Amino acid sequence: MQTITFEPLRWQDPPSRVTIKNQNGHSDAYLQVTTPRNVRAMTIGRPVEELPRILAILGPAHHLAGAMALDSLFDVEAPEPAVNMRRALLDTYVFIEHLKKIAFLLSSKTNPFADLRVAGRTDRIPHGLLDDVMHTIALAQEAAKILGGRSDHPITAIAGGISRYLKKEAYARLPEIAGKCLAAATHISATLNEIVMETGDALPTVKATSITAMPFLTMANGEDPPNTAVFKADTGKSIAEFPAKDIPANIGFHKEFWSHAPFAYIKDRGWPGLQADTTEGLYFVGPLARLNSRQALNTPLAEEERLRMVSALGLPPHVGVTAAYWALVVEMLQAVEGMSEMFDQKKFVGPSIRTIPTETGTEGYAAVEAPDGIIFHRYQVDPLGIVEEVDVLDTTKQNNALLCLLTQTVVATCREQKKSWKDTRAALELSLLPF
Amino acid sequence: MSEFDSKIITFLCNWCSYVAADAAGVSRMTQKTNTRVIRVFCSGMVDPGYVIKAFASGADGVLVAGCHPGDCHYISGNMKALRRSFLLERLLTELGVEKGRFRLEWIAASESPKYAEVINAMSEDIRRLGPFSTPSRVDEPSAAASASGQ
């Protein structure tokens, strides 16, 4: 038996590897997350108000989810400026995360520094596009730092709101950033359309790749605060709707000894096992899922881009990798439009920026549409506010079952096409990136 | 003496407890030999870090003794020691140091019998608790030793 390992897998946030067991012309591919997150060990015993800060290391959206879970725990409502600031922060992070993936896509052939000099594919991609992307990320990160206190592990969202008002300079700087980001995003999306999306030239290896159709889970309408989660079937029909706090009741987790990432599935339907042709019970989340579940987007640029995608790829739901990339572009535009709207002094001022809790509850939860999909936090605390039990469902973010199935599909296809292991790896990297 | 022979780092304040310890000696009040006395000006001078340092360096117990409240030579140094002792004890408990291994006592210059009693009682308590640990110094391979807390 031949064992091939790709370790680690490029661009994957949790340290992961792909192990392929090759026997008698048959290949079993495993996508393994090699380090556990061990959220419980970090959080149990901590004062609950520290959780938004601790869990920020899982990703900035977790910081916001943590703060919202605290709102629910302390039974307080954040004042409008704080709600706006949190929403602005979330939009900014969606923008950054999606742009980062776009940057990875653009740098896929070589070392990013080389790319910066040569600016990507010398023939087609206009000089400096990756440079633009990197610069725009930098700008957006500056906005994130203004809003969140730090660019990566934000700190300012706290129980009942945001820790402080912005500094005066920020009110002038934020709209400036939003303006620049909007211009850059328009430019980036136009260029991408021209050279990548519509022609698919940049994605020859994955153009035909797609996942098996399966249901998807999103928050209804993506409204804020999101209160209802919706399952839609692969046909786009709604199959279940339930309040966010029932997410744990509706989603089950299967564990395989070979990976530290659990496999989320629809509890009612049971765990079907990982077989490419049986997706009953599995679901996926993330940008593409969100796009699939929406009739129309309410910001003009994003809607325009969505329509462009529909005209190129047909009506949703989509399951292809190309569509997933396109979803990133659409959401990136949506996020930057959100930023332009939110980055406004009027939105961030008001009589108070935080509501002071008066009593401590015993349980709090929150669900947030993070850049990569729904995340859900639930904390149980003792009377002193010390964490006794914690659920952080961000496995939805990793789309673990989907990714594993996709890995199997890509490996199988590459085997069929007799591709080299190196090309197989490149195909895997590009396929998994947008989900 | 095959039995476990504990070591108790004992911080005595110069003005009360150290004098009491001397007086206990002059009166030949027999004590267990577990104590290792360090003279300090005031119990308020004892940094909780010294206590942790003592445990980390292999002490089985730490005793801090100072003047009675109100009698401090430095007005209120002993009250600072008292205030620290509560939070320090919390930290020690969280770090797995059993209760009884750290003690703060008020021993006036005139209370030499009390000094002997405290020493003997504490030695006995710690004998019962057993050795705290017998760690060797950590050999940190890092050249940036100070970064990690040497």
Added chain:
Amino acid sequence: MPKKKVAIYTATGCRSCETSILDIHYQVQRLNRMVDVVFWPYVLGSQLDDVDALDSIDVCFYAGAIRTETDRRMAEKLRDTSRHMVALGACAAFGGMPALANLSVTDSAPQEAIGEPTDPVAAPTPGEFEPHVKSLTQVVPADYVVPGCPPTQPLVWAAIQALVPEAGSDSHLAFAFSRLPKLVAEAMASGVLPPRGTIFGGDKAVCASCSRVKEEKRFKTVLRPYQKYEATGRCLLEQGLVCQGIATREGCGGLCTAEGIPCRGCFGKTEAVFDPGAKMVSAISSTFEPETPEEIQALTDQFIDLTGTFYRYAFPTQCALQRNRSIETQK
């Protein structure tokens, strides 16, 4: 002059340290002129085994804590290959938040890794664990440390400037001169390597650069960050919030405290401190206002989770008692 060869790797942790290298946006082009990144799995897709093929690496930025057997193996391999090993970020430097797992009484083993092997022969295992989470510095010697969770942009840039010397000054060097220890600043200015063991942070504590107003420390009651306090203005500790800025190495510029959020010590303790927990205990409780034992006890009871707070980022390395214990259990 040949370009310096640089490796970047993250063990157990998040991607923020690596992102912090990307964060030096405006310098990326210049960095690109100076160095050749020969190993960077996350961004370049380098495979772990690629290290074996490398003759030498000039500077290795190693981020993340040591939790798995792979983490340790990579630390050793990279150490062997690299001239300068840099512990990047709180995890590599001190153990970081992943090391809070050591605090957990129940299990330090990963709780998610369960389930029976469906096909034990065919299916691969995800890898072995170390008995305790450790910092990089506890596993292999590190030449330099860039603390922070994540490290701040000026410090990352200062470290790069110092280790991949390039003549000429830069606006970011101003920080180095004002805050970095004199030796490091001088080394950077003259283009020589800073002394081994250099920590890219200040000598003093966060308070030195914190913008808040300090008046008088008198601790009356513990305020928890969800309770009411002034987000701007007066020192957080003086308001009753447990803020570790007083005992934490500076370098961040008082980032969190400026936002009204208390410091949790991601830069580790300051030089002269033996144990940051003991020091925090001492500094705070010395200024307690209550006088009677009952009142002091009552105030003490308001404090929760001292270890998880005072050793949030540095449990395995800076908690003097833990340091010994983990070594002991290893034996």
Added chain:
Amino acid sequence: MKKKVGVYICQCGTNIAGKVDTDKIAEELGTDDCVAVCRTYKYMCSEPGQKLIRDDIEELGLDHVVEASCTPKMHEPTFRNACSQAGMNPYMFEMVNIREHCSWVSEDTDAATTKAKDLVRGGVARVVHHEPLRGSRKPVQPTAMVVGGGIAGITASLKIADAGYQVYLVEQDEIIGGRMAQFDKTFPTLDCAGCTLTPKTSEVGRHPNIEIMTKSQVESISGFVGNFKVKVRQQPRYVSLEKCTGCGDCQPVCPVNFDSAFEEGMATRHPISRAFPQAIPNTFSILRAGAPPCEFNCPAGVNAMGYMTLTGMEKYEEALDLVRERMPFAAICGRICFHPCETACKRGQIESPLSICATKRFLGDWELARNEFKHPPIKKSRDKKVAIIGSGPAGLSAAYYLALEGYSVTIFEKLTMAGGMLAVGIPAYRLPRDILSAEIDNLLSMGVTLQTGVTFGTDITYESLEADGYESIFVATGLHKSGQMRVEGEDLKGVVPGTDLLRQHALDEPVTIGKRVVVIGGGNVAVDCARTCLRVGAESVEILYRRTRKEMPAWDIEVEEAEKEGISLSFLAAPIRFVGDNGQLTHMEVIRMKLGEPDDSGRRRPVPVEGSQELVAVDTVVAAIGQAPEMETLDSLSLDTSQWGTITTDEDTLATSRPGVFAGGDCTLGAASFVEAVAHGRQAAESIHSYLKYGGLKEIKPRERAMDPDLTAEERLRAKPIERQPMPHLAVEQRAGNFEEVDLGLSAETASAEGQRCLHCGLCCQCGECARACGPQAIDLTETERIHEIDVGALIVATGIDVFGAVKYPEYGYGKYPDVITNLQYERLCNSSGPTHGEVLKPSDGKVPQSVVFIQCVGSRDRAKGYEYCSKVCCMISAKQLRIFKHHNPDGQAYVFYIDNRAGGKGYEEFMRQAIEEDNAQYIRGRVAKVYQEGGRLVVRGENSLVGGPVEVEADLVVLATGLVPQSDYMTVARALNLSTDKYGFFIEAHPKLGPVETSLAGIFLAGGAQGPKDIPESVAQGAAAGAEALALFGMGEVEVEPTVALVDERLCTGCRTCESLCPYTAVTFSDESKTAAVNDALCQGCGTCAAACPTGAIGVRHYTSEQICAQIEGMLG
């Protein structure tokens, strides 16, 4: 470099060697790396032993020496000296105690040897970290401060001053002399206390080296022996020491009276007084308790106590002048002020507060009726122009005060009539238009120009004003825009903004309202709107408020009147939708609310009750839910604004972000009150004046501190039995359909009755009567307290004693029967300058008492109710007092109930004998059980413990020999000076026998009763001794400072200021320059508290550094 350590182990004969195997230790240690030599010897402390060490240091070139022997308390100096002699710094030495701590207390030889070895190892490990140290010397500042001007302080001051050094004598009271000044005669010589004291006090008064600081208290001390810096807070005397001639013309005109503390409540005094004719300083002074609550709580700081008092005296003109100092519009203010003064008035704690506001209105109306506008003289014209934008209260007030300063002022008003909200916001039934215009006309008569119908931003601009020669602008445009409800249908016809309604009505514009009117909101504007609607013809008016009556911000009286007029109130409801037909409002949908948790402002937040919506028919809705500024007009000024759109100004100067432009009133405060706006106007006028005159903004004078707001028993007694005068109202039935004024105002009689109700809780009311009566113009009522910083080398604390509060013995009837008095009150009765001019008379009827009973040990020697200690002087005082009584009334009989007679002093026993034998006093040994009244005489019932059995004595006068207790504010002094006190509150001396006047702090000395109860000779002796201590210090010229003190490593110190508050000696201070802590070597005692607490480890105590102690720990643990 490797250090060379010499280790010397003493055998102490067999004292050590008997239990500890010294040779074994020496052998083992000798192999240690850093140990150059290790020797044992029988007696190390002997000369041959010492020589051993000296020789090794010289021959082997040792760096350090460790000596293991007896306790360092015994021989550390010996060995340090030996090292010194051999040329080694004595601090390079470390002593290890292996005798007291080891050999003498161990049973087992092996164990003792192990322990001793560990101890020595610890010493060796530590000593290599030792560093050479040397103490320093600092010069002494040869001036002294004496705190307390009693006989002890006076004696000390004179001693020091006579020796030629400067003395600051700090006295809390108005005069010096202390307790002794209150006494009549002294025992055992029966010479007059005054005759012995006054020569001393007058000597102090004229001594060139003594500066007396009366009414002063030590606030804090910093520095160290020989170099203290003392902060002294001095209250004003208000009467110039230089100008006052002591004529006393001021006294009869003073309208205020209260119990005199000097006379122990046996007489009253005026705030302006002099305790007795020979008092030093020999001038009058004024006692004021601080700003009284009425004045302190008035946003404009109007002296209500002053003008109420003057009104009480029917001096209306003077009263009005006083009002005008801070409130130019008495008639307006008296109508519409929300009078926080009355809320705070202490009389309110008895029955009801003074009717201050209505009285002020009376004063204003009185003047308007006389049609004689009197304002202070206008200063010479300054020929500088100031523009005021807005003619509301802030603008008018600024105009008034600027006009007084001689500026040429123009007010620009956008509307067609002046007055701002006064004219278009407050309905005429509350503020009649003629009153408003009369007050404005008065203002214009002072030369102020008013231009109405001029809009800033269109008609005039900053540039045009500048071009017209205006040098400063005051922006006071108010809040004239209504807040938005943000409710669907708000734009329907029939939904009217509240401020618009009021304005339109005031400007006589047509106001169309329907029959059914609902006013939304709970503030005064809402109530005004409702009452206006009722008057212009609405059939039903309802006020809808989302919280409850309790949370309503409108004034109670307004709400009550509205209810009387038939306006209905509806609470816990809010509109959620307005429904219209053809654009005309017909209905409104209302939702019920309930109160939730309190929000930031402390008010409980209303929460809608789901499903409680209902549709209500309505014709007109008036939205009175807040106001907003019309900033558009001011845009051309581009001033900084807050998050709420109001203009941001400097809180003290009202300066905006643009130089020369000031702003005040509602447009900076948000919706505020008339009186706040007037205060702003005055504040702005002051700032504009200093801006135009000095080109900068003056520092604002600190506000007078508020007095204690709690009512005292004495103030309760001062209350004259006059009821609060009710405000007459227009009958309800006469109000509908017109805008006649509802409140009718007080009459001259009722107003002056109100004035007489004042308790004068602030003591001096600053009415100015005395100043007007003072010939030499010595009185300045505007004086404020001052803080002095004084450098002194030594400080003597002689703060004296207080007497025990006899009310704690209710059975003795003190406070209940006027003829039960304390012995200090008795002193005043005997004193020829006292209330009875020296006659001993019964306070109840002024008759001469025949039988006087003295009760001893009141508060002394009584663990249960009083103090445990003996007050030492009471036995002699009673003996003295009964003898004085007998001298006055040879036929009288004196009785003394005593526990023990204590007469230990020179001539004391003889004196008491005479009292018993010559004056025939009857001494009864036993406690008194009760004093009660029977048939007009007092009866003292006690027990005679010598004979056994009860005894009853009839008495005309009972004198309680109250004990001596610490001053009630001893803690303040102790905190200010870092002194330690005993459990009672007496300051502790350094040593009860050998250091009776020293404290544990070098350079601070004690004298007199502050240290413990004592009589005059003892106090004088201590005063002299303390003076001598100070002189000894001055004679030395410099002080030596121990080297084992704290040291700050500036490289590590972050300036977190943790250490600062911990130091009991204020030796650690924060340096603003270096932003680090700094230790004053001379002050530091080396206790190490700061070092232990320092979170960065930046502080260490020399010779006890963390490095040294950690090394010792490691060494000991092997």
